[in-house]
Amino acid sequence: MGDVILTMKDIDKSFPGVHALDHVNFEVKRGEVHALMGENGAGKSTLMKVLTGIYTKDSGSITFEGKEVEFHNTREAQDAGIVIVHQELNMLGHLTVAQNIFIGREFKKGIRIDDKKMNEEAAKLFEKLHIDIDPAETMSNLTVGKQQMCEIAKAISHEAKVIIFDEPSAALTEAEIEELFKIIRDLRQQQLGIVYISHRMDEIKVITDRVTVMRDGGYVGTLITDECTKDDIINMMVGRVIYEDPKTESAVPKDAPVVLKVEHLNAGKMVQDVSFELRKGEILGFSGLMGAGRTETARAIFGADPKTSGDIYIDGKKVEINNPQDAVKCGIGYLSEDRKRFGIVVQKSVAENSTMASMENFVKGLFINKSKENKVAQEYVDSLATKTPGVDQLVVNLSGGNQQKVVIAKWLIRNCDILIFDEPTRGIDVGAKNEIYKLMNRLAEEGKSIIMISSEMTEILRMSDRIIVMCEGRKTGEIDISEASQEIIMNMATREI
Amino acid sequence: MSKAVVNAPAEKKKSMFSKSGNQKLIVLLVVIFLFIFFSIFSENFRRYTTVLSIMDYSYYIALMAIGVTFPLITGGVDLSIGTGLICYSLAGGYLVVHCGWPTWAGMLVSVLFGVLIGLLNGALVSIMSLPPFLATLCTCMITRGLGSICAKSFGISWPTTGSEGSWFRDIFKITIGDTKYPLGLLWVLLLVMFMAFVLNHTKIGRYTIAIGSNKEATILSGINVKFYHIMAYVISGFFAGLASIAYSAVFSTVQPGTGAGFELEAIGGAIIGGVSASGGAGSVGGSLLGVFVICLLKTGLPYIGLQANWQQIITGMVLIGAVMVDILKKKRAAAV
Numbered sequence: 001m002g003d004v005i006l007t008m009k010d011i012d013k014s015f016p017g018v019h020a021l022d023h024v025n026f027e028v029k030r031g032e033v034h035a036l037m038g039e040n041g042a043g044k045s046t047l048m049k050v051l052t053g054i055y056t057k058d059s060g061s062i063t064f065e066g067k068e069v070e071f072h073n074t075r076e077a078q079d080a081g082i083v084i085v086h087q088e089l090n091m092l093g094h095l096t097v098a099q100n101i102f103i104g105r106e107f108k109k110g111i112r113i114d115d116k117k118m119n120e121e122a123a124k125l126f127e128k129l130h131i132d133i134d135p136a137e138t139m140s141n142l143t144v145g146k147q148q149m150c151e152i153a154k155a156i157s158h159e160a161k162v163i164i165f166d167e168p169s170a171a172l173t174e175a176e177i178e179e180l181f182k183i184i185r186d187l188r189q190q191q192l193g194i195v196y197i198s199h200r201m202d203e204i205k206v207i208t209d210r211v212t213v214m215r216d217g218g219y220v221g222t223l224i225t226d227e228c229t230k231d232d233i234i235n236m237m238v239g240r241v242i243y244e245d246p247k248t249e250s251a252v253p254k255d256a257p258v259v260l261k262v263e264h265l266n267a268g269k270m271v272q273d274v275s276f277e278l279r280k281g282e283i284l285g286f287s288g289l290m291g292a293g294r295t296e297t298a299r300a301i302f303g304a305d306p307k308t309s310g311d312i313y314i315d316g317k318k319v320e321i322n323n324p325q326d327a328v329k330c331g332i333g334y335l336s337e338d339r340k341r342f343g344i345v346v347q348k349s350v351a352e353n354s355t356m357a358s359m360e361n362f363v364k365g366l367f368i369n370k371s372k373e374n375k376v377a378q379e380y381v382d383s384l385a386t387k388t389p390g391v392d393q394l395v396v397n398l399s400g401g402n403q404q405k406v407v408i409a410k411w412l413i414r415n416c417d418i419l420i421f422d423e424p425t426r427g428i429d430v431g432a433k434n435e436i437y438k439l440m441n442r443l444a445e446e447g448k449s450i451i452m453i454s455s456e457m458t459e460i461l462r463m464s465d466r467i468i469v470m471c472e473g474r475k476t477g478e479i480d481i482s483e484a485s486q487e488i489i490m491n492m493a494t495r496e497i
Numbered sequence: 498m499s500k501a502v503v504n505a506p507a508e509k510k511k512s513m514f515s516k517s518g519n520q521k522l523i524v525l526l527v528v529i530f531l532f533i534f535f536s537i538f539s540e541n542f543r544r545y546t547t548v549l550s551i552m553d554y555s556y557y558i559a560l561m562a563i564g565v566t567f568p569l570i571t572g573g574v575d576l577s578i579g580t581g582l583i584c585y586s587l588a589g590g591y592l593v594v595h596c597g598w599p600t601w602a603g604m605l606v607s608v609l610f611g612v613l614i615g616l617l618n619g620a621l622v623s624i625m626s627l628p629p630f631l632a633t634l635c636t637c638m639i640t641r642g643l644g645s646i647c648a649k650s651f652g653i654s655w656p657t658t659g660s661e662g663s664w665f666r667d668i669f670k671i672t673i674g675d676t677k678y679p680l681g682l683l684w685v686l687l688l689v690m691f692m693a694f695v696l697n698h699t700k701i702g703r704y705t706i707a708i709g710s711n712k713e714a715t716i717l718s719g720i721n722v723k724f725y726h727i728m729a730y731v732i733s734g735f736f737a738g739l740a741s742i743a744y745s746a747v748f749s750t751v752q753p754g755t756g757a758g759f760e761l762e763a764i765g766g767a768i769i770g771g772v773s774a775s776g777g778a779g780s781v782g783g784s785l786l787g788v789f790v791i792c793l794l795k796t797g798l799p800y801i802g803l804q805a806n807w808q809q810i811i812t813g814m815v816l817i818g819a820v821m822v823d824i825l826k827k828k829r830a831a832a833v
Contacts, residue, residue: 073719074719090713090714090717091714092710092711092714092777093710093711094709094710094778095710103703103707103715104718104719104720106700106703108700111699112699113698115698
């Protein structure tokens with residue numbers, strides 16, 4: 001490890017309502033791989049966006065190669081030698097590999113773009129990196145792993161001094177990860193500073209020299225990788241926060257009937273052999289890190305994505321669910337994590353949204369029975385305490401929490417007994433969160449069964465009767481709330497399979 | 498050195514089959530098949546005059562298709578080229594016929610008018626962020642109205658063959674001795690080659706494809722996306738202007754209020770020729786071949802006793818086929 005090339009000191013950044021970065025410190029040395037870790041929403045990405053000029057910091061300083069710098073866009077950061085290899089690849093599928101690498105700075109002969117020279121330069125670059133890719137190949141024909149190699153080559157071609165890898169291994173196979181590590185070690189050899197963002201504990205131990213941990217937008221600490229254990233890092237990531245009223249034991253009797261049973265469910269790479277049971281009146285928490293396959297599991301159960309194999313039983317009877325209509329007929333309601341895209345029609349009224357899934361009950365002949373629709377919608381506005389001036393109000397004018405209540409009303413009116421809540425409180429402020437929690441508890445008491453997918457550990461521990469943990473498409477743990485703790489869950493969520 | 502020589506042909510072959518080459522080949526075969534098919538079933542179709550009339554009908558659509566290929570590749574569309582074509586022709590023609598301007602000046606006005614509307618389309622799409630469908634639908638209506646105003650609601654006849662200033666008609670169909678030659682085909686082919694060069698070997702073309710592939714990533718690469726996005730529509734407008742000259746030269750009278758629907762033949766041709774309906778992929782040569790498919794159907798089907806209505810239905814079905822091919826290709830690519 002050489003001298004310090006990049007120092008970020010006391011970086012502070014607020015968005016309306018959120019203190020995203022709270023005086024964070026971070027440094028990178030030449031020839032080191034520095035891991036940046038933290039739970040979802042801890043602020044890692046925000047910090048890197050501040051560094052590369054996508055966000056502007058409110059206060060603090062960035063020193064790069066001994067000089068204080070401030071970048072206003074990614075281009076400026078690139079020119080200075082700081083590049084980021086994004087998790088979602090920024091590639092242009094219809095162009096060739098070389099054309100992608102040199103986009104925006106093509107070699108030219110007169111007005112003609114010199115593709116031959118670009119291919120040659122790209123080939124040299126690949127040779128330097130010991131990568132075997134044909135520069136003239138069309139980008140979309142490459143595997144995700146090779147595409148990532150191209151992104152790295154592109155980064156190097158900018159004469160990068162610091163390269164940030166944002167969860168580079170998320171979409172890679174084992175063999176590709178090996179290749180990636182080889183390249184990263186090469187780069188380290190060449191005295192580049194490397195920031196490595198990842199959730200995978202095992203990778204961190206293999207490839208990094210130091211680890212900096214962030215939590216809730218704050219800086220927790222920096223450790224030398226060889227001198228710490230996985231548990232040390234997990235402890236720093238979860239911290240010791242006191243929660244208001246976490247459940248200490250399950251509210252569901254041991255002999256409550258099983259309403260939903262899923263056996264050996266498979267759907268693509270993200271859902272592999274998932275089995276579990278859901279009991280009447282239970283809130284079953286699904287925990288795991290981003291990309292663990294929880295949403296994919298829910299969508300496969302709901303019939304929104306095709307499943308390759310697996311059986312689903314409702315009240316002990318085997319059912320065929322091939323599309324969301326089938327699922328709704330079986331009494332399953334799905335509350336999407338992306339409310340605006342999949343949950344509600346924002347330009348329609350509260351009443352129209354409430355009855356959307358059960359239209360046939362509100363149709364008289366050819367016409368919609370408006371008065372019945374309004375009456376039923378009003379009942380649910382009252383019982384869920386939805387704050388709206390009236391049922392004819394457009395949903396777009398409601399707050400996030402109240403929008404969520406309209407979605408809940410929609411499925412309750414449809415008589416769904418199994419509700420899948422995918423990130424039920426995302427984008428909802430603290431006060432409204434409590435109300436949604438209360439409502440979920442009440443629904444469970446009334447005999448509804450709830451699957452709750454959540455990335456917030458506090459939410460999982462506070463709401464669940466039982467917790468299922470997933471990691472990379474597999475169920476890696478199942479635990480009763482009376483035995484659960486953050487550490488145990490985090491361990492399961494980062495478990496090597 | 499020897500290695501490069503060995504590699505070169507192999508690479509060429511691969512790229513021909515991995516890119517749009519495959520579809521171009523199929524469309525070329527369809528063109529040849531249609532030609533032979535109609536020739537077998539209709540004696541009248543086999544005549545040289547029929548070939549000439551197919552050419553006459555295809556020039557303006559082909560020119561529009563060359564231009565509209567660019568907005569289509571960015572993932573947009575240009576609906577204003579059909580009514581625009583009539584508008585530009587009327588504007589230029591009015592100056593020539595009623596104001597005594599020389600023919601070349603009228604032609605220049607037609608083209609510049611097209612560029613101007615292209616600029617407007619580009620600005621609406623790129624700077625004002627209007628959806629291309631809406632932006633160009635508006636300019637489609639505007640140009641229809643403007644055309645009628647320019648011509649004071651009367652039809653305009655550019656100088657007819659034999660009269661003074663009619664030389665421009667020879668650009669597209671020249672009479673040498675007793676034979677007429679479809680000279681326009683030569684210009685169209687040259688323009689196709691030139692624009693294929695622009696698309697594949699210049700920044701304008703490269704960034705047009707880039708915008709259609711992934712606009713966000715193109716912006717992040719530090720490219721002036723606004724400018725290049727506008728350029729795609731300017732090219733489309735410019736070629737609508739050229740198409741208006743072809744139209745003025747081929748037809749005796751230009752009627753205000755017509756032109757709606759021309760753009761669909763050009764866009765349909767481009768899509769049959771392999772332009773992806775969702776942007777990113779396409780070729781100028783393919784678009785030209787696609788236009789020939791449409792024009793052959795349009796002129797050929799009446800010869801075997803099918804009415805114009807059937808031509809539309811069959812063209813529609815061919816289009817569905819072309820779009821299906823595009824979708825299947827994408828699915829296969831996603832499965833990799």
